[in-house]
Amino acid sequence: MSKGRRALRAFTLVELLVVIAIIGVLVALLLPAVQQARESARRSQCQNNLKQIGVALHNYIQAHGTLPPGHILDPIAGDDEGHWVWTAFILPYVDKAQLYDRLNVGNAQASTALGLNTEEMQARYNTFRCPSDDGPNAFDSGYSVTINGTSISAIGYTFDANPGSDNTGVSLTNYVAANNNAYVRAYKASDPNDGVSGATGVFYENSATKLRDVSDGISKTVFAGERYYSGGGNNLMLAAMMLAIRGNSSPGNGPTAQDKSGNSASNQGMTSYAGTSHWGINPPLTGNTSQNMAFSSSHPGGAHFLFGDGRVAFLNEAIDNHFYTGGGTVDSLFERLMSASDGQIIDQF
Template sequence: MKKGFTLIELMVSITIVGVLMALALVAINRVRESSRRAQCFSNMKNVGTALHSFYDARNQYPPASEWSTPGEPLGNNRYPIGVIDRVTATTEDDRLKGNWCIYLLPFSEEQSVYDNFDSRKPLHEQEMVYSVDIPFLKCPSDGYNTLDNHYQRSFTVKNKGYARANYALNAGTNKACMVNVREEDDPPCPDGWTAGGNNLEINNSQLWGSGIGGVNKTFRNGDFPSGLSNVVAFDEVLVGRHEWDRRGAWALGFAGASITAVHGGGPNGGADEITGCSKIPVSYLRDLPCSPVESNMIKEVNMQGYSRSAHPGGVCVLLLDGSVKFIDDDIDKDLWREIHRRDSSKIIE
């Protein structure tokens, strides 16, 4: 007589099969993520190729963003990254022009998009530019960077929205204070931001930190005394998950959109501090923290944009020499800040 499975044997067999399936699923997910990360590396290298092509043509790197007048005087506790954001709500649209990403388009097989850009017009009037999804600016690990997740700059009037990207220019990890534009009673600022003029209403002032570009500010190879192989040019970022979350909007020359700034806490660190945080539903911020900051001059400012990724354990960065590295989340914070400086003396292993 043939002996059948006992109930215990059947349960053990089912358990073993379940464990094997779970292990197989983990292995498959690892392979898929490895493939996605490799594609992310490749896309970042394409950014680097465009960056160096731009340099060869212009003998300088692009600015982080470009702003025009009018504006308001700095100082009086005016946060510098707020200038990257906006000066006053009534003049923001008229002042924001291009940014690094727009200027790299002709060097990245996106000439047709760039041909629609008019440098004489404010960005908000150029929907045929900012609404275009650029494939090589996306990391496939970020499942929220999709065609139906564009940033809506207006809370009341919808349009095609701003397309998003997963790579942002390093403007510096400096503190949120001014080096040379402050009131006499302000505390010293040894590691802050530098302004080329203290009144944006009178002149088209520049603003820059320790990174590779600033507001209306460009740099050349000679500005990097330690060479190009140990300075981060671009950080990986995650895109916003709500239509009112500007993070990752590639055409916006804002901290937290196409620029990383004041993020000395390391990759996947603290909350981003950007305009509009208070309007985003909390459920969209649980895995992508965002904290509104209020100053005594405007309600919210773009002060801080961290490097983030969907890769387990770290982020991808593009170095100024065009190479790509994976940086662990637990990197020494001093080293992280150092490799984001133009005069970095540290070596990235």
């Protein structure tokens, strides 16, 4: 060996362990940043989804003069059968015109359409799903997720697909319509400041809200917001896409009495597509299934909301909200944003 060439020396075990330790530290430092970047991308996609829904709502308004109905009550539908909801009516405006025509939305009975087009009505539609939520594509009684080591069974709504009574699940969505500041209500409030007398939001049964009806200003009124599948060891129930249950009793596979508004059968099943400010954002879950009507998200600290002017804002879960302590009166910031014509104009938001 020449004197100018140094002999190669292998790593010692100690040196190798030091190198592995350094690499481990670097990975540990980088992993949160990678996860944060991924969540940021998912959050941006969720925001974009709501923006697309906002554009679709305005295109619907241009075509029909009003917002789509929260749901259309089908007077001949049975307890386990469905009723068309707002997400079905905007399908042509989110590049789903062929699906809309095939389902014959608003003309065919909803449950009949489900029986004839089950695959399409159980598919996952990314425009209506937050990428941060790992809930199922459609409600499936056999589905479960594991949260912090605890297995959580599926929760949702099933429908009788005509002809038959096979309790069929439908596609789910993370985006629910703004309905009220108190419990969900099927009818418009007689007093726009009192969510007990009816819905103070823009969507409810057979609603046909015009932009001029939103007297508080569309830029200061929430039209829709997020709801996630599960969290904190409990499910918060994604909304049902295209169909909602609205019957006269409590079917075994449908909503329970706690899903009704003041135990009134006329409001049964509203939580399957509508949300309220009643429980705030990301409420601390207590096992009360009425909390299923809350807005929530998989994003830390709050949830995205679509305003009437098409703007999407992330509202902090600590937003001023009197929950149910105000007896249904619109008297806090979140309640004012949820209500369309309470007359309490928000100067800056």
